Amino acid sequence: NLLPKLDQNHWVYFRYFWFEVLHSAYKEDKCKLASAESAFVASSLPSMREFYFETVILPEQRKALAQVSDKEGAEFEEEVLEKSITKFNSILEYWFAESFR
16 A cells, blocks of 8 residues: 555565465465465565565655654664564554564
């Protein structure tokens, strides 16, 4: 829901979303595809989550906190990381009953 549009520059985010959906379907046994496909999705998902976190969640949270936080340097980055993880976990918990870290 943070994507400005779905063009070629944003395909990675859209692909990540579908990996989450497929993983959820495999986990709930709603998708009867080959176990190799299920294993591929499950093994690829952690790195895709990390990429999404670093390229979408973290920068957006940094931008938002820069306007309201009085912290600086390492203390600011720690706050950004903490709030970003909390935000991403709440999204994953709500939609997929999963957590990031």
